[in-house]
Amino acid sequence: MASFPDDVSARHHLLWRALTYLAAAQLYLRGNVTADRPLQAGDLTASPAGHWGTVPPVAWALAGLAVQDLPVRPVIGAGHAGIVQRGYAWMTGDLGELRPRYARTRTGLEALCADFPHCDGLGAEVHPELPAGSYVGGQLGGALAFAQAAAAADDGTVVVPIIGDGEAETGETAAAWLADPVIRPRAEHAPMLPVLNLNGLRMGSASLLGTRAAREVDAYLAGTGWRTRWAHVRTASLDEARQFGHVLAQALEAVRTGERLVLVLDMPKGLTGPGAGTPACHKTPLPDPATDPRQLDELRRWLGDYQPQRLFTTAGAPRRDLVDALPRWPPNPPPQPPASPRPVQSEPVTWSRAAEDVLRAHAERGLRVFSPDELASNRLGGLTGEQWVTEVLNEPLLAAWLLGHCATGNPGVVITYEAFAPLMHTALIQHAKTLRLTAEGHRWPSVNVVVTSLGWRNCYTHGDPSLITTALGLADPAIRVYTPADPRRATAQLDRMLADHGQINLLVVDKHGPVQGPADSIDAELDHGWATWHEPENPPQVVLVSIGDLAATQLTTTLAQLDVPARHVHVHEPAVLGDPGRWPQAIPHQQWARVFPPELPMLVVTTGQPAALWPLLGPRGHRRLDIRGWHEPPAPLPDSELLRWSGMDIPSLTADVHRAARTAREAM
Structure with a gap:
């Protein structure tokens, strides 16, 4: 030697x-x-x-x-x-x-x-x-x-x-x-x-x-x-x-x-x-x-x-x-300057084409996409083989890769099935703690996760929306959960996520592309996290709230069959429902009272678990509140039966609205 x-x-x-x-x-x-x-x-x-x-x-x-x-x-x-x-x-x-x-x-x-x-x-x-x-x-x-x-x-x-x-x-x-x-x-x-x-x-x-x-x-x-x-x-x-x-x-x-x-x-x-x-x-x-x-x-x-x-x-x-003997280790590289989000598509789009276009545009700025062996299944198969795309069937590994890549100042995203996303929750929680510990955290590229292949349309073992429940339960303003109503909104939000800094972004999107929402409210949903989709001609007797694309589809279809005047609000970011004292993006109290009057019943339909929303809505003190969402099935069920089991099929929602309106009238 x-x-x-x-x-x-x-x-x-x-x-x-x-x-x-x-x-x-x-x-x-x-x-x-x-x-x-x-x-x-x-x-x-x-x-x-x-x-x-x-x-x-x-x-x-x-x-x-x-x-x-x-x-x-x-x-x-x-x-x-x-x-x-x-x-x-x-x-x-x-x-x-x-x-x-x-x-x-x-x-x-x-x-x-x-x-x-x-x-x-x-x-x-x-x-x-x-x-x-x-x-x-x-x-x-x-x-x-x-x-x-x-x-x-x-x-x-x-x-x-x-x-x-x-x-x-x-x-x-x-x-x-x-x-x-x-x-x-x-x-x-x-x-x-x-x-x-x-x-x-x-x-x-x-x-x-x-x-x-x-x-x-x-x-x-x-x-x-x-x-x-x-x-x-x-x-x-x-x-x-x-x-x-x-x-x-x-x-x-x-x-x-x-x-x-x-x-x-x-x-x-x-x-x-x-x-x-x-x-x-x-x-x-x-x-x-x-x-x-x-x-x-x-x-x-x-x-x-x-x-x-x-x-x-x-x-x-x-x-x-x-x-x-003490050289200083090199600091973390500075992030790329923020990109300007692209204009929202004026016409309805499909998830596959629009999402691939967004990801390719950000790949020019250092983006890496990490995914299990499921990009094709998630209808993003056109990305397979790109040098900036990596597929390995191990979510904790992907989460660590995502964090390591973002630590170099470059944007990244994991795209995975809803059922497997909870495997990453510990790493995401640790990153949330990291952001709290450093004044420079707001400069780091945001850590992004796209959750798709929802359990509503998958097999029994592939039904688990609990990552979103965990994320909202942390009540951390740096963790942003988005529940867009359709692919046009989803891809516009994805574009914004990949351009921002200092956050953990979770995007929930149904790859099947449900009913398209109204075009005139897209900017409001992206900017403020919610919008009123339908205002009845007569004073409303009930307020309907949809959170997520499947929920938006179910409530839109239900509303078309109702003879009860109802206001329909779509929530693009669930945190807007929370207490303004804890959630910076929350709807202010005065505006809340106008949109969700305490005397009107409020029926919330979510693609996720109701347990994710009670901590948000509870402090609002609404007296006539009910939530419908994912209810763990006892055994494998067809899609239609799973909706009925969870109280989200059209007949069940229609009955809920009529019952709520009748109870409200009787209480007057």
């Missing part, structure tokens, strides 16, 4: 010691944070909280990357490693810029340690506004897929996902190994180097890959198309830093020439801390050193091994040689 520069190895080892010390200090200290004197019980936090086990390997990988003379973008798979990110950002000064109380001084470090794990609203886990924070995570399994999409859209920066044992045994990660040639074709892909930390343990027991012999790990990854290089770390010594640096440099060079290579970091969990290599080191290996003298002695030895006096000045700031 050729020699690796001693100065680089020394900087790696120095930075690793600092990162691990700062992580342990956040877990345990509230005073004497640079250990200028022997620790006393009064220096310690009363209730240590956080995660230690993932710190040493993540810090080892980050320190090794920091001293390489290459532009790299780390993607931290373990959200619990945010404690490492906090220490890194404190040393670079990024943390102090975000929160001045955590300045790069003794006072700032004392505040950081005393505030951990809440950290002045930053929390304890990976944060998007700090270095190496492009992937916040929050659930295991998405880091590799996120990094793949980020690499595919990047400009040559080497993307380095750091993947732990627990993540490696998720289905999402397993699929991502296999799917790499799909998202990153060899002829054009940007470099990516996964670092797989195999320490033999997940949280509390042996992990699947970590307990396999090296040759079995090699064979497993080779079977999915990857070569391996191993780095063994047993004591975190300077010599091991030198060996790791050599292997890392070779691996980075290999991936820059097009190899699919995994760097396997064989490093015990919680190395250098108490209980290393055992489940006891996952969280706080010393649970109560403030009251247990034996644990206090062990904590003194543990922290002293990092030689903090050689890391920090007497003023509590990082020493100059430590600061010099």
Whole structure:
């Protein structure tokens, strides 16, 4: 093995010691944070909280990357490693810029340690506004897929996902190994180097890959198309830093020439801390050193091994040689400037042609379409084979790809069956949390999901509109749900979604193209989220509300057969029905009273679940409210029977309207 520069190895080892010390200090200290004197019980936090086990390997990988003379973008798979990110950002000064109380001084470090794990609203886990924070995570399994999409859209920066044992045994990660040639074709892909930390343990027991012999790990990854290089770390010594640096440099060079290579970091969990290599080191290996003298002695030895006096000045700031080892990771690329939505088609359109036209127009601005193997089924088969279209039958993988692509400043969309869309809800919730955590979230391209092939027209196992219920239940203004009445409205909304920023957009559309709505209200629906479709000649006795295309079709047909004067309102965005105090786009109270008078019965028909609407409509306090929508069938039913089962067939709706109007008259 050729020699690796001693100065680089020394900087790696120095930075690793600092990162691990700062992580342990956040877990345990509230005073004497640079250990200028022997620790006393009064220096310690009363209730240590956080995660230690993932710190040493993540810090080892980050320190090794920091001293390489290459532009790299780390993607931290373990959200619990945010404690490492906090220490890194404190040393670079990024943390102090975000929160001045955590300045790069003794006072700032004392505040950081005393505030951990809440950290002045930053929390304890990976944060998007700090270095190496492009992937916040929050659930295991998405880091590799996120990094793949980020690499595919990047400009040559080497993307380095750091993947732990627990993540490696998720289905999402397993699929991502296999799917790499799909998202990153060899002829054009940007470099990516996964670092797989195999320490033999997940949280509390042996992990699947970590307990396999090296040759079995090699064979497993080779079977999915990857070569391996191993780095063994047993004591975190300077010599091991030198060996790791050599292997890392070779691996980075290999991936820059097009190899699919995994760097396997064989490093015990919680190395250098108490209980290393055992489940006891996952969280706080010393649970109560403030009251247990034996644990206090062990904590003194543990922290002293990092030689903090050689890391920090007497003023509590990082020493100059430590600061010099801290390049700042590149920030997230800026998004494309917003596109101007195209004019709405003046004539009725079909979903297939119009949607494909919209997607092709945005592909010129970096759009990528991700879908299960169902584009043709969703009547978008004309897109199959386009370089900017990727189909893999794994929704969690697609969601991670979507987030990784959007993190590079480019627009993206997942198009999937309604039944399978709920598989993405955890990733979307995590992205909603990411948007809340960063002031720059409004600049990121919106994350878009098109939900089609509705359960109303599909087989029994393919009926599940619950993603929309979950999304509305979060009451997050950044999550926008759209329920257009026809393909013309749906494609106009899709065009807007792909051009906007800072949102999570969910579009529900029936690929079969139901009855076309009135043309004169389209702009109002797109701009304000609702419009009145029909106003009777005589004062209305009931207000009918449709939400979604199938609901619009059913109510339009019912209204044509009624002898009861009824107002028909179509809701393009369900959140307009909510309380204006919580939903910025909601109908103001004064206007609400005019459109939905409290003395008139209100019958709402939705393509989704009624459970999605009660939290919106409940605070409005309407006394005569009824909701019809998806009602889970007891067994497979034909379309017409499913409508009847849910109370959405024409005879049932007609009877509901007559009953509501009669009750209202009797109450007068």
